[in-house]
Amino acid sequence: xxxxxxxxxxxxSVIYGxxxxxxxxxxxxxxWVRRSYAVDGNFRLSLGGILGKGExxxxxxFWAVYAGLLLMLAVTHLTGxxxxxxxxxxxxxxxxxxxxxxxxPVAFFIGSTAIYVLMIVLRKWWTTPTAGWILLNLSILxxxxxxxxxxxxxxxxxxxxxxIVAMLYIVGFFTWLYFKKxxxxxxxxxxxxxxxxxENNEKVLTWxxxxxxxxxxxxxxxxxxxxWGIVLQAPLEEPASAAKTPNPSKAPWYFLGxxxxxxxxxxxxxxxxxxxxxxxxxxxxxxxDFNKExxxxxxxxxxxxxxxxxxxxxxxxxxxxxxLGTFLRGPNWNFFSPYEFWDVHKLExxxxxxxxxxxxxxxxxxxxxxxxxxxxxxxxxPIILLREWLGLVGVAFYLVVLPNIxxxxxxxxxxxxxxxxxxxxxxxxxxxxxxxxxxMVLRWAVNLKYIVAIPEWFFNx
Amino acid sequence: MSxxxxxxxxxxxKSIFRHPAPVDRRNRVVVMLTNFFLHLHPVSxxxxxxxxxxxxxxxGITFFLFLVETITGVLLMFYYRPTLEFAFNDILALRDVTxxxxxxxxxxxxxxxxxxxxxxxxxxxxxxxxxxPPREFNWVIGVLLLVLTLLLSFTxxxxxxxxxxxxxxxxxxxxxxxxxxxxxxxxGAQLLNIGGYDLITNGSDARFLLLGSRFVGEATLNRFYxxxxxxxxxxxxxxxxxxxxxxxxxxxxxxxx
Numbered sequence: 090x091x092x093x094x095x096x097x098x099x100x101x102s103v104i105y106g107x108x109x110x111x112x113x114x115x116x117x118x119x120x121w122v123r124r125s126y127a128v129d130g131n132f133r134l135s136l137g138g139i140l141g142k143g144e145x146x147x148x149x150x151f152w153a154v155y156a157g158l159l160l161m162l163a164v165t166h167l168t169g170x171x172x173x174x175x176x177x178x179x180x181x182x183x184x185x186x187x188x189x190x191x192x193x194p195v196a197f198f199i200g201s202t203a204i205y206v207l208m209i210v211l212r213k214w215w216t217t218p219t220a221g222w223i224l225l226n227l228s229i230l231x232x233x234x235x236x237x238x239x240x241x242x243x244x245x246x247x248x249x250x251x252x253i254v255a256m257l258y259i260v261g262f263f264t265w266l267y268f269k270k271x272x273x274x275x276x277x278x279x280x281x282x283x284x285x286x287x288e289n290n291e292k293v294l295t296w297x298x299x300x301x302x303x304x305x306x307x308x309x310x311x312x313x314x315x316x317w318g319i320v321l322q323a324p325l326e327e328p329a330s331a332a333k334t335p336n337p338s339k340a341p342w343y344f345l346g347x348x349x350x351x352x353x354x355x356x357x358x359x360x361x362x363x364x365x366x367x368x369x370x371x372x373x374x375x376x377x378d379f380n381k382e383x384x385x386x387x388x389x390x391x392x393x394x395x396x397x398x399x400x401x402x403x404x405x406x407x408x409x410x411x412x413l414g415t416f417l418r419g420p421n422w423n424f425f426s427p428y429e430f431w432d433v434h435k436l437e438x439x440x441x442x443x444x445x446x447x448x449x450x451x452x453x454x455x456x457x458x459x460x461x462x463x464x465x466x467x468x469x470x471p472i473i474l475l476r477e478w479l480g481l482v483g484v485a486f487y488l489v490v491l492p493n494i495x496x497x498x499x500x501x502x503x504x505x506x507x508x509x510x511x512x513x514x515x516x517x518x519x520x521x522x523x524x525x526x527x528x529m530v531l532r533w534a535v536n537l538k539y540i541v542a543i544p545e546w547f548f549n550x
Numbered sequence: 551m552s553x554x555x556x557x558x559x560x561x562x563x564k565s566i567f568r569h570p571a572p573v574d575r576r577n578r579v580v581v582m583l584t585n586f587f588l589h590l591h592p593v594s595x596x597x598x599x600x601x602x603x604x605x606x607x608x609x610g611i612t613f614f615l616f617l618v619e620t621i622t623g624v625l626l627m628f629y630y631r632p633t634l635e636f637a638f639n640d641i642l643a644l645r646d647v648t649x650x651x652x653x654x655x656x657x658x659x660x661x662x663x664x665x666x667x668x669x670x671x672x673x674x675x676x677x678x679x680x681x682x683p684p685r686e687f688n689w690v691i692g693v694l695l696l697v698l699t700l701l702l703s704f705t706x707x708x709x710x711x712x713x714x715x716x717x718x719x720x721x722x723x724x725x726x727x728x729x730x731x732x733x734x735x736x737x738g739a740q741l742l743n744i745g746g747y748d749l750i751t752n753g754s755d756a757r758f759l760l761l762g763s764r765f766v767g768e769a770t771l772n773r774f775y776x777x778x779x780x781x782x783x784x785x786x787x788x789x790x791x792x793x794x795x796x797x798x799x800x801x802x803x804x805x806x807x
Contacts, residue, residue: 249662249714252659252662252663252666255666256666259666259670260669260670260673263606263670263673263674266603267673267677270603270604271677284806285598286598286599286604286805286806287598287806288598289597289598290596290597290598290599290805291596291597292594292595292596292597293594293595293596293597293600294575294578294579294593294594295582295588295591295592295593295594295595296572296578296581296582296588297572297578298595298597298600299591299595299600300588300591302600302602302607303610306607306610306611306614307614310611310614310615310618311618314618314656314659314660314663315652315656317655317656317659318652318655318656318659319652319655321655321659322645322655323645323654323655323658323659324714325641325642325645325710325712325714326712326713326714327712327713328638328711328712328713329638329711329712329713329715329716330713331716331765331766331767333713334717335713335717338717338718338720338721339717339718339721340718340721340722341703341704341707341718341722342662343665343700343703344700344704344722347725348721355728356724356725356727356728356735357728357729357730357733357735357736357737359725360724360725360726360728361725361726361728361729361730361733361736362730368693368697371672371693371696372689372690372693374676374681374689375681375682375683375685375686375687375689375690376686378681378682380682381682382679383678383679383682384679384680384682384683384806384807385678385679385680385682385804385805385806385807386678386679386806387604387677387678388679392679395679396676396677399676399677403669403673466740466741543737546737546738546740547728547735547736547737547739548737548738
C-alpha cells in the first residue's frame with residue numbers, strides 16, 4: 090500500500106469536476122422527482138404510530154430527499170475545491186480495502202457470470218423504470234466516488250479508456266432495453282395479444298418521418314464529436330522507440346479480451362484459432378439457428394437458447410474480459426485491484442503445472458518421458474505422444490466424442506431437428522466457446538497450465 | 551416574383567432538382583425516387599420499424615461515423631506523412647500548432663465510437679432475430695464489415711508512431727507469429743520444409759506478411775498506411791453498398807414477419 094511518491098487522491102480540478110457531475114445527477118433526479126410524482130403514487134407512513142393511522146406520502150418524496158442531498162453534494166464540491174487536502178468527501182478507505190481484497194480474476198469472472206445469470210432470471214424486476222434508474226444512480230455514484238482514488242483515476246481517466254466507460258453504460262442500457270421490451274412482448278404472446286411491434290404499425294412516408302430523424306441524429310452526433318474532441322485530447326505518448334518496451338504493453342482496447350485469453354491459452358489459440366472460431370461462429374449463426382420464431386421482434390421466451398448463448402459470449406466473455414484487460418491488468422499483466430497502485434515489482438507466484446506432469450510425476454510417481462536433444466521428428470513423435478497421451482485423448486474426447494454424447498442426451502431435440510452437419514457445427518462452436526471458462530476454472534482449481542504441452546512443436550493447449 | 555421563386559424557376563435549379571420541394575404527399579414520394587442520396591430508402595416505411603427504441607439507429611450511426619472518418623481522414627492525409635522521419639512530428643504539430651488539428655481528435659473518437667456502434671448494431675440485429683431467413687447472408691456480410699472495422703481501427707492505431715502505437719501493434723501482430731502452419735512459432739510450421747530448409751521463417755511467415763518486416767518498422771508504417779487509407783476503405787465501401795442493397799432486397803428493415 091505504501092509507495093515512495095505520494096500522489097494526492099484529491100486535487101482541485103477533480104473536486105470541481107465532481108461538483109459538475111453531482112449537479113448533473115441532481116438535475117437528472119429533479120426530473121425523476123416530477124416523473125415519480127406523476128406515476129409512482131403514494132405509500133402509507135405511520136412511523137410506528139407516531140403519525141396515528143399514517144399519512145399518505147408520495148414515493149416521489151424519497152427521490153426529492155435524494156435529489157436534495159445531491160444538490161448539497163454539488164454545492165459542497167463546487168465551493169470547496171480550493172482546499173483539496175481538507176476535503177473529506179471521498180471513497181472511504183473502509184470501502185476501498187474490502188473491494189481491493191475481494192478483487193481477483195476468479196471473483197471478477199464469477200461475478201460477471203453471476204450478473205449475467207441474474208439478468209436473465211430477474212428480467213421482470215430489473216427492467217422496470219425505477220429499477221433501471223436506481224442501477225444507473227448507483228453506478229454513477231460508485232464511479233464518482235471511485236474517481237477520488239488516485240490509482241483508479243489514473244487508469245479510468247486515460248483518454249483512450251474513456252470510450253470503454255461510455256461503452257459499459259451504453260451496452261448496459263441497451264441490454265436493459267432489450268429485456269424490458271422482450272418481457273413486454275413475452276407477456277403479450279402469453280396473453281395472445283399482438284406484439285408491441287405490430288400495434289400502430291401503419292406505413293408512413295420516409296420523408297419526413299425517417300429522413301428528419303436521420304438529420305437530427307447526424308446533427309447531434311456531429312455536436313457530440315466536436316465537443317468530445319475539444320474536451321478530451323487524443324493521446325500522444327513519447328515518440329516510438331523499439332528499445333523501450335512499456336510495461337504493460339497492451340493491444341488496442343477492443344482486442345484486450347483476446348489478450349486476456351493469453352493468460353489461459355498460447356498465442357496460437359488465443360490470438361489465431363479462437364478469434365477465427367468467433368468470426369466463423371458469428372457467420373454461422375443464421376445457418377445453425379433453426380428456430381423460426383422471434384424473427385424481427387424482441388422476445389426472450391421464444392429464443393431462450395440462442396439469446397442466452399449469445400449474451401454469454403458477448404457480456405461475460407467479451408465485454409467483461411475487455412474491462413478486465415483494460416482496467417485491472419497492470420505491469421507484467423498482473424492483476425491489480427481497482428484502487429491498487431500499479432507496482433512494476435509486484436510478484437505473483439506462478440506454479441502452474443501441465444496435465445502430463447500431473448499424470449506422470451504426481452500420479453504415477455515417475456519422471457516424464459524425455460525427448461533426447463537433436464532427435465528427428467520421427468524419433469520425437471512416439472515419445473511425445475506417450476508423454477501427452479492423456480491430454481490428447483482428453484481433447485479428442487471433448488471435440489469428437491462429447492458432441493455425440495450431447496446429441497444423444499441434452500441436445501437430442503436439436504440433433505433431430507438440425508441434422509448431423511449443422512448440429513456438429515453448433516456443438517463444436519459451443520464447446521470452443523466453453524473452452525475458455527473451462528480452462529479458467531482448471532487454472533484456478535488445480536493450477537493447470539496446459540492440457541496438452543508439446544513445446545517442441547509449439548503445440549500447447 | 552421573389553428571388554427564391556426566380557431561383558427555383560431557373561433552368562439550373564430545375565436541372566438539379568427535378569421536382570418541387572417535398573411539401574405535399576406526391577412530392578414527398580417523388581423526392582425519394584429521384585434523389586440519389588435518398589433513394590437508398592424506400593418511399594414509405596412501417597412506423598414501428600423506425601421507432602428509435604426498436605431499431606436503435608446503430609447501423610445508420612455506424613455509416614455516418616464511417617463518413618466522418620472518411621472526411622476527417624482525407625483532411626488528415628493532406629497533412630500527415632507516413633515516414634519515420636515525419637509521422638510523429640506531424641501528429642505533434644496537429645496537436646499543438648495546426649489549424650483544425652482537432653480533426654485528429656474527431657477522427658480518433660469517431661473510430662472508437664464506430665467500433666462500439668458496430669457491436670451495438672450487431673447486438674440489436676441478433677436480439678430482434680433479424681438475421682433469420684431471408685436475411686442470413688446479409689448478416690454474414692455484416693460480420694465481414696465488423697472484422698474490417700476492427701482492422702481499420704487497428705491499422706490506424708499505428709500511424710501516430712508513438713510508444714502507444716508501435717507497442718499495441720507489436721502485441722497485436724505477435725499473435726500472427728503463432729498462426730498454425732503459417733507462423734514460424736506456430737504449430738505445424740516445422741512440417742513445412744523442403745530438404746531440411748524451413749519454408750516458414752521469421753522472414754517469410756504470416757507476421758512478416760502483415761508487418762513487411764521482422765519488427766514493427768518503416769515498412770510496417772507504409773503497409774498499414776496504405777491498408778488504412780486505401781485498401782480496407784475500398785473493400786468496406788463495396789461491402790457497405792452490398793449490405794444496404796440487400797437490406798432492401800431481403801425484405802426491408804427489420805420487422806416482425
